[in-house]
Amino acid sequence: MRSRPAGSGARGRGDLGLSDMDGIQRRRLLAPALASAAGIASKDAAAPALPLIDCHIHLFDQTRPQGAPYWAGPKNNEPSLPARYRRLAAPLGIAGAIHVEASPWIEDNLWVLQVQQSDPMMLGMIGNLQPEKPEFREYLDRHHRNRLFLGIRYGNLWGYSLPDQLGNPVFIEGLKLLQQAGLTLDTANPRPDLLKAILRVSDLLPELRIVADHLPGMMLRMDAQGLADIEGTLRELAKRPAVYVKVSQFLRTARGLAVTDPAVYKPVLDQIFETFGEDRLVFGSDWPNADAVANLAAIVQIARAYFLSKGAQAAQKAFWRNSRAAYRWAKRVAGQPE
Numbered sequence: 001m002r003s004r005p006a007g008s009g010a011r012g013r014g015d016l017g018l019s020d021m022d023g024i025q026r027r028r029l030l031a032p033a034l035a036s037a038a039g040i041a042s043k044d045a046a047a048p049a050l051p052l053i054d055c056h057i058h059l060f061d062q063t064r065p066q067g068a069p070y071w072a073g074p075k076n077n078e079p080s081l082p083a084r085y086r087r088l089a090a091p092l093g094i095a096g097a098i099h100v101e102a103s104p105w106i107e108d109n110l111w112v113l114q115v116q117q118s119d120p121m122m123l124g125m126i127g128n129l130q131p132e133k134p135e136f137r138e139y140l141d142r143h144h145r146n147r148l149f150l151g152i153r154y155g156n157l158w159g160y161s162l163p164d165q166l167g168n169p170v171f172i173e174g175l176k177l178l179q180q181a182g183l184t185l186d187t188a189n190p191r192p193d194l195l196k197a198i199l200r201v202s203d204l205l206p207e208l209r210i211v212a213d214h215l216p217g218m219m220l221r222m223d224a225q226g227l228a229d230i231e232g233t234l235r236e237l238a239k240r241p242a243v244y245v246k247v248s249q250f251l252r253t254a255r256g257l258a259v260t261d262p263a264v265y266k267p268v269l270d271q272i273f274e275t276f277g278e279d280r281l282v283f284g285s286d287w288p289n290a291d292a293v294a295n296l297a298a299i300v301q302i303a304r305a306y307f308l309s310k311g312a313q314a315a316q317k318a319f320w321r322n323s324r325a326a327y328r329w330a331k332r333v334a335g336q337p338e
Helices: 019-040 082-092 108-117 136-144 169-180 192-204 215-220 224-238 262-276 290-294 296-308 312-327
Strands: 052-057 094-100 122-127 149-153 184-187 209-212 243-247 281-283
Touching: 052 082, 052 281, 052 296, 052 312, 082 094, 082 296, 094 312, 108 122, 108 136, 122 312, 136 149, 136 169, 169 184, 169 192, 184 192, 192 209, 192 224, 209 312, 215 243, 215 262, 224 243, 224 262, 243 262, 243 312, 262 281, 262 296, 281 312, 290 296, 296 312
Parallel strands: 052 094, 094 122, 122 149, 149 184, 184 209, 209 243, 243 281
Antiparallel strands: none
16 A cells, blocks of 8 residues: 555545644544553553654655645645654654655655755655666765665555566665665565565665565554465564564544554554564654544554553664664754664
8 A cells, every 4th residue: 555645635534734633633632542552551651751763754845836746635735844743743752753755756855855954853764766777876875975865765656666676686786785885775565575575685685774664554454364374474574683664554543533442453563573573663653644644642652552561671672772773863963862
């Protein structure tokens, strides 16, 4: 399933993304999210809040003269820029964020780097460059000079297909350049065939750091047979120490409201946690995509409560330590963990 930003009409909620929804988030959703958090992690209720690094947000500005290619809502909606995200995220204990590119336009890599430069809450970006293209080496070298450029996104998005590229030696050579640069490959929109492709990439390039995004979202949509079918692949991925899993796109909604019942999420999150362990999971909100635009507080509290239920050490790793290992981001301001 392709990632769709607020305003794209996902699930009939194309009007989300307005600044008044940010206010609704704070007033209406924080209280029930906190109540559910108390139920899932009561033994850690007195634990101090841990800083979070959000490893999956999207920045865009549809009011630019050229617009934003993935935006389908009204142009006068509030753009998704660092100041807006900071206003929502800082009160929730989020200390930093990583943008994951949602634009197929090559020039938007530079636009995001410029936007992020002025706000130290932004720790970097996962960009859009194609390893199979002849200009990949040049573009990679150019963007990598900026320390905020942390890697590239490739998977099932923009017509790209990681499984289909595995037989292309030019593509593999491009991934070798990515590995040599110390950058990360973020995979987009998981399916069973993509998970198997990640295995093959990891076997070819075992030192390349790979982050599989939105795995809980895929698993929550699967029936028991589907989950059984991917279990072997997940266990094989867990044997690859450079492969990380992003706990993202897990929020469920009912009648337009966030579902904060811990029982809805626990089976899938437990399967992921038990398979990959506490050292390989990172958190991502997917803000402001689809339901995440109005539910950042609920998303954070569900994740915080779940990982605190696994203990303070596991929570600290999922909230920021593992993301440092996966993305090699650098602290930009006091208050960010190190």
